[in-house]
Amino acid sequence: MIDTAAARPKKKTIRMIPQARTPALEQDPRERARNFAEVTHGYRVEDAQLEAERCLMCPEQPCVSGCPVNVPIPQFIARITARDYRGAYDVITSTNLLPAVCGRVCPQEHQCEGVCTVGETLEPVAIGRLERWVGDLAIREGWSNVPYIERNDLRVGIVGSGPAGMACAADMAKAGCEVTVFEAFHEAGGVLKYGIPDFRLPNTVVDAEIARLEALGIRFECNTLVGRLFTIEQMVEEMGFHAVFVGTGAGYPSFMGIPGESLNGVLSANELLTRCNLMHAREFPTYDTPLQPGRRVVVIGAGNTAMDALRVCLRLGAESVRCLYRRSKAEAPARAEEIHHAEEEGIDFHWLASPVKLLGDDKRNVRGVRCVRMALAEPDASGRRRPVPEPGSEFEIEADMVVYAIGTNANPVIGQTSRLKLDSRGYLATDAELATSIPGVFAGGDIVTGAATVIEAMGAGRRAARAMKAFLGLRDTDYVYEDRPSDPESTLFGIDRAEHGYARVRMSR
Secondary structure, X not given: OOOHHHHOOXXXXXXXXXXXXXOOEEOOHHHHOOOOOOXXXXXXXXXXXXXXXXXXXXXXXXXXXXXXXXXXXXHHHHHHHOOOHHHHHHHHOOOOOXXXXXXXXXXXXXXXXXXXXXXXXXXXXOHHHHHHHXXXXXXXXXXXXXXXXXXXXXXXXXXXXXXXXXXXXXXXXXXXXXXXXEOOOOOOOOHHHHOOOOOOOOHHHHHHHHHXXXXXXXXXXXXXXXXXXXXXXXXXXXXXXXXXEEOOOXXXXXXXXXXXXXXXXXXXXXXXXXXXXXXXXXXXXXXXXXXOOOOEEXXXXXXXXXXXXXXXXXHOOOOEEEEEEOOOHHHOOOXXXXXXXXXXXXXXXXXXXXXXXXXXXXXXXXXXXXXXXXXXXXXXXXXXXXXXXXXXXXXXXXXXXXXXXXXXXXXXXXXXXXXXXXXXXXXXXXXXXXXXXXXXXXXXXXXXXXXXXXXXXXXXXXXXXXXXHHHHOOOOHHXXXXXXXXXXHHEEOOEEHHHOOOOOOOXXX
């Protein structure tokens, strides 16, 4: 007889695991500053095995609740440890359909890794790197999870092919609906394509993930600007869509309103990155997208988009690239890894400095930035210390290109062309189930919350899909059979109440 107690694996402790976080291979900073190839090469199989051993498999699993889509993190890491790599992919994709993307761009340090039990004593488990490794392996091996889909006669329209739209589309396709995704640009992917450079997220990775969606039967209609070619109301009333999801993001750039912003050579990071990433301006004249790179570039802001803009300009051949941020490095919203990479590549950071005027020459070209030194006072509504100008501290910086990366606002097209109710900030107003003011129309992601992370947008897309299924009268097995407390009131004649009443009735007009 087998001693089951002896066969059971012993509980891990901090002393039993590898103490150091497994590093990932990277390009040399001097080389990568001159190319658009990916900076981080990711793990080798031996690296993934070593890092997976650092997971304590703790029963509380705070990392799962720290993930916006609740990826079963200890379970997929356990599969890596057991060398069941396909199983690890299956576990991740039960809740996250873009592991190769999220493993690269999610701010794990503020989500799953930020609450990792190991991180209380040592560096946290590199969950993002492990997720990326599994996602990349799946792409190389051609793995995909296409379940059996029982088709129905329901049509769903998705506006926007970014993370929220893709997540919602996948869940609705799996529910048997005919799903069409409308994208304004000429390629699908949304912000993953136009907003993030190849050296951080290669387009080939995004394309591979989109191909998996197409395998579910999802159709992408590019070069289709909803609100101009047709409206949300027309989708519901004339085009035959039984439900619509709006995930257009918040891509309308913000400016400061200081003198000189209309000068030539002043642009938003959105414009710079879209031209360079999606429209191949960096390959001019092979591609005829115009982009006049500056020799002396100033980027205003210190978020992830600002880091991307700084590093793109460096790769385009700028002689000097400076970052202006009105707070200190500690308050910068960018990921620590992105700031570290930018510093390694030679970006010049001016912390506690804010522009007050953009200076122009006699031809209305920008020639410089007048700045003021800042000091940090008490925290403001954001929880960060409020910057205040120091009297008499003005100084000037030479610049022939100024890029704004200080945040974005709601894309205004949908709000201007539909009856959808907006909130006080101009974003789409929804209820707790992400339903908008038009029956059958749901919304989620940045167009509702403002700028957020890729995984948070995906979580919103999945929540909206659940509400859409309920609206359409579709049985949602993920919801019906999820773990819930035993409650006699939840059943009727032994059948879960959520299973009752799913008979769809159609009435002719």
